[in-house]
Amino acid sequence: xxxxxxxxxxxxxxxxxxxxxxxxxxxxxxxxxxxxxxxxxxxxxxxxxxxxxxxxxxxxxxxxxxxxxxxxxxxxxxxxxxxxxxxxxxxxxxxxxxxxxxxxxxxxxxxxxxxxxxxxxxxxxxxxxxxxxxxxxxxxxxxxxxxxxxxxxxxxxxxxxxxxxxxxxxxxxxxxxxxxxxxxxxxxxxxxxxxxxxxxxxxxxxxxxxxxxxxxxxxxxxxxxxxxxxxxxxxxxxxxxxxxxxxxxxxxxxxxxxxxxxx
Numbered sequence: 187x188x189x190x191x192x193x194x195x196x197x198x199x200x201x202x203x204x205x206x207x208x209x210x211x212x213x214x215x216x217x218x219x220x221x222x223x224x225x226x227x228x229x230x231x232x233x234x235x236x237x238x239x240x241x242x243x244x245x246x247x248x249x250x251x252x253x254x255x256x257x258x259x260x261x262x263x264x265x266x267x268x269x270x271x272x273x274x275x276x277x278x279x280x281x282x283x284x285x286x287x288x289x290x291x292x293x294x295x296x297x298x299x300x301x302x303x304x305x306x307x308x309x310x311x312x313x314x315x316x317x318x319x320x321x322x323x324x325x326x327x328x329x330x331x332x333x334x335x336x337x338x339x340x341x342x343x344x345x346x347x348x349x350x351x352x353x354x355x356x357x358x359x360x361x362x363x364x365x366x367x368x369x370x371x372x373x374x375x376x377x378x379x380x381x382x383x384x385x386x387x388x389x390x391x392x393x394x395x396x397x398x399x400x401x402x403x404x405x406x407x408x409x410x411x412x413x414x415x416x417x418x419x420x421x422x423x424x425x426x427x428x429x430x431x432x433x434x435x436x437x438x439x440x441x442x443x444x445x446x447x448x449x
Contacts, residue, residue, distance in 0.1 A: 206264035207232065215276050217242055222276050224261060227254065234261040242276055248360045249274040273316075275361040312338045313346060313364040319354045324372055326350065330364070341366040353403070371403025374426045381410050383421050385432045405438055 209228035217226040220242050225235025239257045240249050251271045258265050314333040319325065327350050342365055343349050352369040375381060375398045385392040396410035402423045410421050410429060421429035422438045430438070 206259055206262045207234075209258065209263045209265050211265065211267075211269075211271075211274070215274060217247075217276050217278065222247055222249070224258060224263065226276065227274065228258065228263060228265060231261075231263060234258075234263055237261050240276070242278065247276045249276060273361075310335060310338060312342045313344075313349060315358050315360055315362050315364065318360045319358040321354050321356050323354050325352050325354065325369060333361075333363075335363065338363050339365045339367075371406050371423075373401050373403050375403075375408060375423055375429075376401045379427060381408070381421070381427055381429050383410055383419065383429050383431060384434070386430070387433050407439075 207230065209230045212227060212229055215227060217223070221238045222240040222242055223235055224237045224239055225231045227239070228235070237257075239254060240247055251267060251274055254274060255265050255267055311332050311334050313330050315325075316329055316331045319329060327346065330346055330349060342363055348366075349364055349369060351372070353372040355368055355370050358368060377398055377400050379398045381396050381398050383394050383396055394412055394414070396412050396419070399409040399411055399418065402408040404423050404425060406423055408421050408423050408429055409418050411418050419431060420435075421431050422435040423429050424434075424438075
């Protein structure tokens with residue numbers, strides 16, 4: 187009898203610690219202040235909502251979902267993370283566009299319409315950056331994640347192959363939606379570089395050496411000056427120090443799938 191009473195008492199004492207208050211991740215994960223609290227993240231956090239869990243240094247903060255789940259449990263909250271999120275992206279401000287959680291492991295990022303540019307709207311799935319990328323850095327497959335958003339730029343690529351292997355034209359933040367204007371072919375030839383230009387058609391192959399008049403990446407047009415005649419010719423870059431003219435160049439212009447894989 188004494189043992190039974192002891193077990194019942196232990197159950198009553200442990201119960202509140204084991205069973206926290208159930209909370210759900212907010213549809214719009216935003217923080218008005220630089221300090222991100224549990225209340226910014228979860229609906230129904232109550233008094234625990236005042237507990238800080240992270241600092242937002244810029245317009246967004248990328249939080250580890252497992253770390254946040256553990257912090258919530260310590261505060262007596264129970265978030266089951268049914269979506270299986272690995273990251274939670276918190277944006278700045280109140281009243282920003284609603285978020286839609288994504289099953290691929292990242293929360294969605296709100297996308298504001300850019301002045302003068304049309305946007306796609308609705309609960310749509312777009313490519314976002316899984317990490318911050320420096321200008322000039324090559325985008326790898328692991329740097330991308332599919333995310334559902336309420337609006338996206340019209341130039342947001344729908345095919346990862348159009349992004350992988352491209353170079354960032356400016357610093358890109360984790361969680362940002364991929365836009366074609368922010369990426370370009372990796373620069374393989376710089377102005378002044380020597381370039382071997384090849385013409386190949388029906389078994390006839392001719393080559394010449396010229397000087398690049400600008401910078402370009404694979405699949406991009408490049409003006410090359412013939413070192414002998416000084417004539418400027420229009421070419422298409424195929425790789426480091428290499429370009430083509432003629433049928434091969436025309437084929438490259440019509441194809442959008444050609445890209446250089448940086449290894």
